[in-house]
Amino acid sequence: xxxxxxxxxxxxxxxxxxxxxxxxxxxxxxxxxxxxxxxxxxxxxxxxxxxxxxxxxxxxxxxxxxxxxxxxxxxxxxxxxxxxxxxxxxxxxxxxxxxxxxxxxxxxxxxxxxxxxxxxxxxxxxxxxxxxxxxxxxxxxxxxxxxxxxxxxxxxxxxxxxxxxxxxxxxxxxxxxxxxxxxxxxxxxxxxxxxxxxxxxxxxxxxxxxxxxxxxxxxxxxxxxxxxxxxxxxxxxxxxxxxxxxxxxxxxxxxxxxxxxxxxxxxxxxxxxxxxxxxxxxxxxxxxxxxxxxxxxxxxxxxxxxxxxxxxxxxxxxxxxxxxxxxxxxxxxxxxxxxxxxxxxxxxxxxxxxxxxxxxxxxxxxxxxx
Amino acid sequence: xxxxxxxxxxxxxxxxxxxxxxxxxxxxxxxxxxxxxxxxxxxxxxxxxxxxxxxxxxxxxxxxxxxxxxxxxxxxxxxxxxxxxxxxxxx
Numbered sequence: 001x002x003x004x005x006x007x008x009x010x011x012x013x014x015x016x017x018x019x020x021x022x023x024x025x026x027x028x029x030x031x032x033x034x035x036x037x038x039x040x041x042x043x044x045x046x047x048x049x050x051x052x053x054x055x056x057x058x059x060x061x062x063x064x065x066x067x068x069x070x071x072x073x074x075x076x077x078x079x080x081x082x083x084x085x086x087x088x089x090x091x092x093x094x095x096x097x098x099x100x101x102x103x104x105x106x107x108x109x110x111x112x113x114x115x116x117x118x119x120x121x122x123x124x125x126x127x128x129x130x131x132x133x134x135x136x137x138x139x140x141x142x143x144x145x146x147x148x149x150x151x152x153x154x155x156x157x158x159x160x161x162x163x164x165x166x167x168x169x170x171x172x173x174x175x176x177x178x179x180x181x182x183x184x185x186x187x188x189x190x191x192x193x194x195x196x197x198x199x200x201x202x203x204x205x206x207x208x209x210x211x212x213x214x215x216x217x218x219x220x221x222x223x224x225x226x227x228x229x230x231x232x233x234x235x236x237x238x239x240x241x242x243x244x245x246x247x248x249x250x251x252x253x254x255x256x257x258x259x260x261x262x263x264x265x266x267x268x269x270x271x272x273x274x275x276x277x278x279x280x281x282x283x284x285x286x287x288x289x290x291x292x293x294x295x296x297x298x299x300x301x302x303x304x305x306x307x308x309x310x311x312x313x314x315x316x317x318x319x320x321x322x323x324x325x326x327x328x329x330x331x332x333x334x335x336x337x338x339x340x341x342x343x344x345x346x347x348x349x350x351x352x353x354x355x356x357x358x359x360x361x362x363x364x365x366x367x368x369x370x
Numbered sequence: 371x372x373x374x375x376x377x378x379x380x381x382x383x384x385x386x387x388x389x390x391x392x393x394x395x396x397x398x399x400x401x402x403x404x405x406x407x408x409x410x411x412x413x414x415x416x417x418x419x420x421x422x423x424x425x426x427x428x429x430x431x432x433x434x435x436x437x438x439x440x441x442x443x444x445x446x447x448x449x450x451x452x453x454x455x456x457x458x459x460x461x
Contacts (some may be wrong), residue, residue: 060413060426060456061381080411084419091418 002112005326006071007367008052009336010039013360015054017072022369024332024344027355033075034066041321043098043107044368053107053123054082056094063092063111065123079124081111082109082117088128090115097321099153108176110150114141118130118176132162132170137198141167144201144220151320152205152330154215161205161215161245166190168200169217171245185248187236194233204320205245206263208270213244216251216265216273216299218320221258222280238275239264240299251299256286262323266348267331271298274305274325274333274349276318284315292323292333292349305345308352316341321364328369335361373393373446376453377412384412393452398429399442416454426457436449 097110159327201220221237235256260267266272372392
């Protein structure tokens with residue numbers, strides 16, 4: 001069978017799967033799976049026989065992990081979901097991140113309250129990763145508006161980067177056994193110290209795989225007008241690191257807002273990076289005019305990409321895991337909105353088209369060629 | 371004498387399809403502990419890792435909400451039935 005593009009879409013009301021040819025001319029939609037239950041994280045693991053995973057975050061009956069082995073035609077619940085050990089005192093409130101590990105059946109899972117779990121049997125059983133979950137800082141982290149969540153897991157050989165809101169960026173250099181806060185240059189606007197050791201509200205971290213050590217971060221910006229203790233913190237929202245996340249510097253100059261949630265890197269060009277600037281108060285695109293912004297020089301300058309979007313009167317939010325990019329030679333971007341639209345950005349985001357306009361509010365979007 | 375514990379249809383896949391599960395115990399807390407041993411996934415759908423009943427789960431002894439009696443320490447008598455209800459959701 002010819003290769004297909006599979007888009008996994010986590011929504012407020014379950015998981016949807018869209019499938020189309022590599023031409024991206026037409027996508028068919030199936031779902032909802034896990035009907036009625038919010039899906040905050042999904043993963044298309046294209047290694048070997050492709051598997052689609054989704055967290056089913058049930059406010060009544062707790063958290064479950066769903067898995068499909070038939071390209072998202074049917075889903076089953078795994079034998080267990082992450083759970084804190086007896087006596088820990090914490091209880092799982094949400095599942096925010098699912099990522100493939102280096103082992104064939106290895107998965108990593110970030111949860112709320114902020115903690116990390118690992119599975120070596122494709123999600124059938126889980127163990128708490130103590131190096132971050134029981135870190136000496138863990139009981140000092142605070143929840144942001146979305147809850148205290150470990151939402152980003154980036155693996156890079158023995159290095160592992162975690163994004164925690166609000167905990168900041170944590171780095172492991174021993175495969176995930178131990179972690180250290182690594183937030184030099186990462187600002188915070190909601191505490192008196194503009195550059196604390198930890199406690200930042202990191203929104204998303206994305207690696208530039210072709211350049212060792214290059215990472216981009218969407219941090220919680222929007223503090224240029226703050227005039228309380230510590231003073232204004234302009235341009236702390238979009239950052240770059242060139243030393244494996246040891247230090248970070250701003251690349252927000254030229255953006256209409258340094259507030260946003262997702263950040264996405266071109267799969268073949270480490271200097272091409274995309275963000276969706278949002279008004280920090282309303283958390284919608286400035287002036288009701290949606291736009292993705294792209295840098296083609298590693299964040300030195302930015303261009304607005306809005307061809308195909310409404311020009312006005314459009315008020316949606318794109319959440320942290322709701323934008324992604326495929327890995328075809330000429331990649332396309334995909335993002336979902338809180339008002340249930342799924343957008344496709346052809347030619348690297350030059351031309352936008354709404355694929356589906358009436359899904360439930362979208363939390364997360366992942367894509368793979370399978 | 372075991373107390374019948376009524377399971378809503380949506381949760382019966384976690385207890386081999388049974389509508390009622392017989393559980394031993396003097397109190398609601400006791401029967402939940404028995405449930406945890408017999409059907410851990412069903413227990414995990416009703417209680418979190420700390421043992422607390424999930425926020426949207428309401429347990430009744432006969433027609434009494436346990437929150438209006440003695441909570442998890444509500445005593446059970448022969449002939450009692452414990453039932454699981456989902457709290458109202460929506461407007």
